Amino acid sequence: MPTTETKQEQKTGIIADIALEAKNFSMYYSNFKAVKNVSMAFPKNDVTALIGPSGCGKSTFLRSLNRMNDIIPGTRMEGEILLDGNNILDPTVDVVELRRQIGMVWQRPNPFEKSVFDNVAYGPKYQGIRNKKKLEEIVEESLRKAALWDEVKDRLHTSAKALSGGQQQRLCIARSIAIKPRILLLDEPTSALDPISTMKIEELVVELKKEYTIIIVTHNMQQAARISSYTAFFLMGDLIEYDQTNNMFLSPSKQETSDYIAGRFG
């Protein structure tokens, strides 16, 4: 009989094309170890869900993947997170360029106090693109990819804050896409949205995986089951189980996973 560890290694070992990989990664808030010795690989052009009860460290881990925790004083990280074989935790890494490659969408839609157009054009302008036609092309392409173009094409120059919550969240996705990332980190992107808007975001995520690697934190297990190919279950900072989503939900190998999925805690 293989040990559980061996079984999991075998299962995660079937990821043929790895976009990003954590190796023995830990993250501390001062002396508190919020993420503990996590090793896992994220498949390219696919969706991986991070699930677990409140406080288990899934958002902290997600934010570590593009060094977003750096902005919190007193944080410390150990281990490695590899992108193309390079450790992104290395102090010499250019975090602005890293965050261009690994974009982030937050729980609450947070468009800038600018027009729809200027929200999407912001990143490309920051990168030095000034040509008006080129910017128009990028804005249209990004809004189309975020499944928002048809709804906003006649109001590009009105305030983004006037959009609905669901539209604002798709605008935030368009804003991320506009700077051509390779990986998108989504931190509970639908938790503030109504069911119809949630469905649109879920459809969008499934569409976007053709072009991007997507890592999503969700409280919603049905959502993880609907849109992800792999799921990682965290508990008190530990990665308890990582597997293909179908296996995880149909035959979890750990009791804690089974209890959580069955709604016995969390």
Ligand SMILES: Nc1ncnc2c1ncn2[C@@H]1O[C@H](COP(=O)(O)OP(=O)(O)OP(=O)(O)O)[C@@H](O)[C@H]1O
């Ligand atoms: N800025 C911070 N300073 C100190 N501790 C923090 C900070 N942010 C999170 N923590 C702690 O780290 C642990 C993990 O928090 P985290 O937000 O990553 O969990 P989570 O699983 O994403 O929870 P939720 O689903 O409620 O967002 C928790 O114990 C939390 O209290």
